[in-house]
Amino acid sequence: xxxxxxxxxxxxxxxxxxxxxxxxxxxxxATYVVDATFRRAELDEEGLVVDIGRASELLRAILGKLNYLxxxxxxxxxxxxxxxEFLAREIYEQLVRGAREGQLGAGGPGLASVCVTLxxxxxxxxxxxxxx
Amino acid sequence: xxxxxxxxxxxxxxxxxxxxxxxxxxxxxATYVVDATFRRAELDEEGLVVDIGRASELLRAILGKLNYLxxxxxxxxxxxxxxxEFLAREIYEQLVRGAREGQLGAGGPGLASVCVTLxxxxxxxxxxxxxx
Amino acid sequence: xxxxxxxxxxxxxxxxxxxxxxxxxxxxxATYVVDATFRRAELDEEGLVVDIGRASELLRAILGKLNYLxxxxxxxxxxxxxxxEFLAREIYEQLVRGAREGQLGAGGPGLASVCVTLxxxxxxxxxxxxxx
Amino acid sequence: xxxxxxxxxxxxxxxxxxxxxxxxxxxxxATYVVDATFRRAELDEEGLVVDIGRASELLRAILGKLNYLxxxxxxxxxxxxxxxEFLAREIYEQLVRGAREGQLGAGGPGLASVCVTLxxxxxxxxxxxxxx
Amino acid sequence: xxxxxxxxxxxxxxxxxxxxxxxxxxxxxATYVVDATFRRAELDEEGLVVDIGRASELLRAILGKLNYLxxxxxxxxxxxxxxxEFLAREIYEQLVRGAREGQLGAGGPGLASVCVTLxxxxxxxxxxxxxx
Amino acid sequence: xxxxxxxxxxxxxxxxxxxxxxxxxxxxxATYVVDATFRRAELDEEGLVVDIGRASELLRAILGKLNYLxxxxxxxxxxxxxxxEFLAREIYEQLVRGAREGQLGAGGPGLASVCVTLxxxxxxxxxxxxxx
Numbered sequence: 040x041x042x043x044x045x046x047x048x049x050x051x052x053x054x055x056x057x058x059x060x061x062x063x064x065x066x067x068x069a070t071y072v073v074d075a076t077f078r079r080a081e082l083d084e085e086g087l088v089v090d091i092g093r094a095s096e097l098l099r100a101i102l103g104k105l106n107y108l109x110x111x112x113x114x115x116x117x118x119x120x121x122x123x124e125f126l127a128r129e130i131y132e133q134l135v136r137g138a139r140e141g142q143l144g145a146g147g148p149g150l151a152s153v154c155v156t157l158x159x160x161x162x163x164x165x166x167x168x169x170x171x
Numbered sequence: 172x173x174x175x176x177x178x179x180x181x182x183x184x185x186x187x188x189x190x191x192x193x194x195x196x197x198x199x200x201a202t203y204v205v206d207a208t209f210r211r212a213e214l215d216e217e218g219l220v221v222d223i224g225r226a227s228e229l230l231r232a233i234l235g236k237l238n239y240l241x242x243x244x245x246x247x248x249x250x251x252x253x254x255x256e257f258l259a260r261e262i263y264e265q266l267v268r269g270a271r272e273g274q275l276g277a278g279g280p281g282l283a284s285v286c287v288t289l290x291x292x293x294x295x296x297x298x299x300x301x302x303x
Numbered sequence: 304x305x306x307x308x309x310x311x312x313x314x315x316x317x318x319x320x321x322x323x324x325x326x327x328x329x330x331x332x333a334t335y336v337v338d339a340t341f342r343r344a345e346l347d348e349e350g351l352v353v354d355i356g357r358a359s360e361l362l363r364a365i366l367g368k369l370n371y372l373x374x375x376x377x378x379x380x381x382x383x384x385x386x387x388e389f390l391a392r393e394i395y396e397q398l399v400r401g402a403r404e405g406q407l408g409a410g411g412p413g414l415a416s417v418c419v420t421l422x423x424x425x426x427x428x429x430x431x432x433x434x435x
Numbered sequence: 436x437x438x439x440x441x442x443x444x445x446x447x448x449x450x451x452x453x454x455x456x457x458x459x460x461x462x463x464x465a466t467y468v469v470d471a472t473f474r475r476a477e478l479d480e481e482g483l484v485v486d487i488g489r490a491s492e493l494l495r496a497i498l499g500k501l502n503y504l505x506x507x508x509x510x511x512x513x514x515x516x517x518x519x520e521f522l523a524r525e526i527y528e529q530l531v532r533g534a535r536e537g538q539l540g541a542g543g544p545g546l547a548s549v550c551v552t553l554x555x556x557x558x559x560x561x562x563x564x565x566x567x
Numbered sequence: 568x569x570x571x572x573x574x575x576x577x578x579x580x581x582x583x584x585x586x587x588x589x590x591x592x593x594x595x596x597a598t599y600v601v602d603a604t605f606r607r608a609e610l611d612e613e614g615l616v617v618d619i620g621r622a623s624e625l626l627r628a629i630l631g632k633l634n635y636l637x638x639x640x641x642x643x644x645x646x647x648x649x650x651x652e653f654l655a656r657e658i659y660e661q662l663v664r665g666a667r668e669g670q671l672g673a674g675g676p677g678l679a680s681v682c683v684t685l686x687x688x689x690x691x692x693x694x695x696x697x698x699x
Numbered sequence: 700x701x702x703x704x705x706x707x708x709x710x711x712x713x714x715x716x717x718x719x720x721x722x723x724x725x726x727x728x729a730t731y732v733v734d735a736t737f738r739r740a741e742l743d744e745e746g747l748v749v750d751i752g753r754a755s756e757l758l759r760a761i762l763g764k765l766n767y768l769x770x771x772x773x774x775x776x777x778x779x780x781x782x783x784e785f786l787a788r789e790i791y792e793q794l795v796r797g798a799r800e801g802q803l804g805a806g807g808p809g810l811a812s813v814c815v816t817l818x819x820x821x822x823x824x825x826x827x828x829x830x831x
Contacts, residue, residue, distance in 0.1 A: 040565070041520045046558040048424045052316035052332040052373070057217045059276070061224065062371040068316040068332005072425045082524075085453045086516035091559060092457065107326040109316070120218035124173045128214075144455070160312045161336045161821060162178040163223060169172070180820045184712035184728040184769070189481045191540070193488065194767040200712040200728010204821045239722040241712070252482035256437045260478075292708045293689060293732045294442040295487060301436070304829070305784045310822040321613045323672070325620065346788075349717045350780035355823060356721065384614035388569045392610075408719070425557060426574040427619060433568070444688045448580035448596040448637070458635040464580040464596010468689045503590040505580070556576045557600045585745045587804070589752065648746035652701045656742075690706040691751060697700070 040151065043088035044076040045095045049102040053110035053121045060120075066111065069159050071126065073102060075134055076154040076168075083146045090144050097142050101133045123157045123165030131155040131167045138171055147171075172283065175220035176208040177227045181234040185242040185253045192252075198243065201291050203258065205234060207266055208286040208300075215278045222276050229274050233265045255289045255297030263287040263299045270303055279303075304415065307352035308340040309359045313366040317374040319384045330375065333423050335390065337366060339398055340418040340432075347410045354408050361406050365397045387421045387429030395419040395431045402435055436547065439484035440472040441491045445498040449506035451516045462507065465555050467522065469498060471530055472550040472564075479542045486540050493538050497529045519553045519561030527551040527563045534567055543567075568679065571616035572604040573623045577630040581638035581649045588648075594639065597687050599654065601630060603662055604682040604696075611674045618672050625670050629661045651685045651693030659683040659695045666699055675699075700811065703748035704736040705755045709762040713770035713781045720780075726771065729819050731786065733762060735794055736814040736828075743806045750804050757802050761793045783817045783825030791815040791827045798831055807831075 052068040075098045077089045110121045119125065131153055138147035154168035184200040207230045209221045242253045251257065263285055270279035286300035316332040339362045341353045374385045383389065395417055402411035418432035448464040471494045473485045506517045515521065527549055534543035550564035580596040603626045605617045638649045647653065659681055666675035682696035712728040735758045737749045770781045779785065791813055798807035814828035 040563070041524070042552075042562045042564075043520055044560045044562075046425065048426070050327075050331050050333050050424070052330050055217075059217055059219070059222050059224075065371050066316050066373045067314050067371040068334075069314050070332075070334040070424050082518075082520060085451075085455055086518045086521045087455070088520050088561065090455050092455075095558075107329050107331040109330045122214075122218045124175055124214060124220050125218045128173065156174075160314070160334050161310065162227075162312070164176045165220065166174045166176075167172070168174075178821065180822070182723075182727050182729050182820070184726050187481075191481055191483070191486050191488075195710075197767050198712050198769045199710050199767040200730075201710050202728075202730040202820050239725050239727040241726045254478075254482045256439055256478060256484050257482045260437070288438075292710070292730050293706065294491075294708070296440045297484065298438045298440075299436070300438075304827070305788070306816075306826045306828075307784055308824045308826075319613075323613055323615070323618050323620075346782075346784060349715075349719055350782045350785045351719070352784050352825065354719050356719075359822075386610075386614045388571055388610060388616050389614045392569070420570075426623075428572045429616065430570045430572075431568070432570075442689065444690070446595050446597050446688070448594050461635050462580050462637045463578050463635040464598075465578050466596075466598040466688050503593050503595040505594045556578070556598050557574065558576070583745075587745055587747070587750050587752075650742075650746045652703055652742060652748050653746045656701070684702075690755075692704045693748065694702045694704075695700070696702075 040078050040080060041082060041088045042076050042078045043091065043094065044074050045091060045098055046072065046074050047095070047098050047102050048072045049106040051105060051108050051110050055120045055122070057120065071123070072158040073098065073130065074156040075130070076156070077150055078152045078154070079150050087146070089146055089150065093143050097134065097137045101130055101137070123159050123163070124167060127155045127157050127165050127167040131169055135171050172210050172212060173214060173220045174208050174210045175223065175226065176206050177223060177230055178204065178206050179227070179230050179234055180204045181238040183237060183240050183242050187252045187254070189252065203255070204290040205230065205262065206288040207262070208288070209282055210284045210286070211282050219278070221278055221282065225275050229266065229269045233262055233269070255291050255295070256299060259287045259289050259297050259299040263301055267303050304342050304344060305346060305352045306340050306342045307355065307358065308338050309355060309362055310336065310338050311359070311362050311366055312336045313370040315369060315372050315374050317385045319386070321384065335387070336422040337362065337394065338420040339394070340420070341414055342416045342418070343414050351410070353410055353414065357407050361398065361401045365394055365401070387423050387427070388431060391419045391421050391429050391431040395433055399435050436474050436476060437478060437484045438472050438474045439487065439490065440470050441487060441494055442468065442470050443491070443494050443498055444468045445502040447501060447504050447506050449517045451518070453516065467519070468554040469494065469526065470552040471526070472552070473546055474548045474550070475546050483542070485542055485546065489539050493530065493533045497526055497533070519555050519559070520563060523551045523553050523561050523563040527565055531567050568606050568608060569610060569616045570604050570606045571619065571622065572602050573619060573626055574600065574602050575623070575626050575630055576600045577634040579633060579636050579638050583648045583650070585648065599651070600686040601626065601658065602684040603658070604684070605678055606680045606682070607678050615674070617674055617678065621671050625662065625665045629658055629665070651687050651691070652695060655683045655685050655693050655695040659697055663699050700738050700740060701742060701748045702736050702738045703751065703754065704734050705751060705758055706732065706734050707755070707758050707762055708732045709766040711765060711768050711770050715780045715782070717780065731783070732818040733758065733790065734816040735790070736816070737810055738812045738814070739810050747806070749806055749810065753803050757794065757797045761790055761797070783819050783823070784827060787815045787817050787825050787827040791829055795831050
């Protein structure tokens with residue numbers, strides 16, 4: 040299996056609901072450094088998993104709609120805890136949609152799977168991986 | 172599949188038996204930077220793979236029993252080569268035991284798998300991944 | 304000159320005032336991975352710049368008073384842009400105060416300088432270095 | 436499953452064919468930081484996935500035949516785009532051949548799989564993983 | 568002293584003249600991950616060393632004129648060895664010129680110094696630091 | 700000022716004397732990832748701070764005499780606490796001696812200063828910088 044990864048980041052405010060979260064129930068924030076990993080069984084005719092330029096642009100466009108937001112006020116996330124692993128799934132869903140809609144070029148729909156990893160500090164990260 | 176990772180470290184002395192190990196047959200030591208990765212198919216009600224606070228505490232407790240030891244003198248490891256990959260498995264076993272015993276909260280037993288990676292330098296690491 | 308560095312992190316929400324900041328004028332947030340570097344010309348009797356345990360505890364205590372806060376609502380920062388470089392200076396001031404008050408042990412007041420670096424993403428960081 | 440990873444690097448010139456590549460159709464170059472990851476289900480008698488010394492030597496020998504080359508002029512790659520993911524597969528093939536031929540010692544042929552990751556910058560990497 | 572750093576990268580082909588360089592006398596290439604560090608004694612009215620957006624754009628513009636080139640054919644570098652440390656100085660000169668010409672905003676000319684670091688692999692980097 | 704850095708590592712066992720050190724008074728160990736940074740005001744005729752090949756070899760030779768040792772039993776360190784910052788100075792002294800003796804080539808004696816940084820974990824490092 041081949042993989043190709045591009046990295047970008049976004050910065051948001053949010054808070055969590057539930058005693059489990061302790062002081063993280065207060066409004067705070069995070070930088071998420073995001074790795075988007077695209078996988079497929081065989082390379083396309085040009086020798087690529089996916090065009091790295093298009094992959095970077097798609098990731099940037101998706102993160103651009105999250106960047107500099109207070110997620111607590113975003114209708115998309117009402118009633119949800121926007122944990123690192125939850126946000127990884129959210130970005131995965133948008134990358135898969137973009138791949139299917141052709142935003143990664145002709146080869147996008149042929150991807151086997153996508154993995155999204157969000158690094159929230161030097162000691163913690165969360166991820167979601169699923170099929171395309 | 173969702174994943175959540177926490178990182179910590181420990182520092183030990185040890186030596187290896189067998190000509191394969193060359194100068195590492197002498198008593199020396201290592202810093203191991205440890206990544207403990209917890210995986211599950213679905214998030215719990217609070218949007219988590221596992222409570223990151225509890226995960227960090229469990230990892231710290233396990234590493235705390237290894238930290239600042241000469242592993243050659245530890246009865247747990249008599250007759251064993253405490254290689255990076257061997258220690259990864261050892262820590263995996265203890266994390267799985269902790270998960271089953273509830274030390275990661277109600278969701279611990281529902282984990283799909285755990286992966287433990289020990290980084291011994293900027294150029295080498297070993298890991299073990301297995302089911303819970 | 305000798306240096307010793309310890310690393311920790313904190314996560315906050317804030318916003319900036321001024322057109323320069325563009326979308327960062329909105330309430331958002333950041334993870335800051337913090338490097339606190341202590342310098343002195345000669346080692347103490349035990350061979351140390353400073354006790355690494357005490358240095359870690361002092362840094363943790365200082366960051367603990369910032370962690371999981373909305374800095375816009377903190378009286379300490381009213382009317383200020385809590386930029387990365389501004390926060391680096393703030394933490395530097397508190398480390399120097401702690402060193403002078405003996406929280407780093409007998410050798411703290413003998414430090415030559417302290418540098419505080421805040422990494423806000425994989426591509427940007429700010430720092431402040433000054434004398435003790 | 437156990438894994439062991441060793442890291443090294445090589446530096447080459449090349450160009451790509453196809454409009455997809457934009458300015459990368461010009462002759463340029465790259466540093467590839469290479470992670471070679473070896474996996475097996477059980478450790479050998481000495482507690483190893485593979486001898487880390489032999490693994491490092493094999494990787495170094497393979498990269499040594501690529502290092503400081505203009506890949507456009509190498510007969511091995513005529514008519515191919517030597518993309519990051521393509522080169523990862525190439526190095527994988529050579530590692531597997533070396534493992535089967537005994538260059539990793541008696542345990543080499545017992546490896547389950549090998550993964551090769553090429554990091555081309557702080558924001559992009561490609562990899563190939565396959566069975567041994 | 569305050570510092571602010573932004574990171575970007577470029578990828579080039581080149582060769583070196585002189586026996587010292589051994590196999591690097593052949594045409595090869597490199598990825599350079601570039602850290603541009605701006606320093607000043609006091610923050611401006613908005614709490615900044617320099618506008619991070621402008622700093623990133625200036626660095627990107629400078630690297631954009633080097634990216635995907637064969638430096639051996641660039642008239643700017645005829646008769647020069649474009650070593651890592653040489654290129655660091657080159658980029659420093661361009662950043663200082665941009666700062667003086669106002670491309671970093673009103674505060675640019677007030678910078679104390681600029682440091683440029685080029686990371687060419689996981690084990691080697693070169694840098695140049697000078698006044699503004 | 701120009702700088703050039705090369706990285707390598709070594710792994711040792713040791714213990715510390717003094718209540719300050721707590722559990723680190725027991726025999727334990729560490730991996731030290733070492734950055735050796737060479738500085739000079741002007742480049743030599745070939746465009747170098749120092750030949751990177753020679754610098755890597757000198758560092759490797761110095762670390763090779765420390766690697767896989769129990770420092771408690773080494774006559775060089777009797778009665779000393781081999782702390783991170785102490786070892787950084789030790790390696791600095793040997794690099795400066797090598798530079799003066801010509802092991803870095805004709806330009807070695809012209810170096811302005813050398814800095815040695817020892818990274819002992821993902822959260823702690825120590826260094827020593829001095830003139831040549």
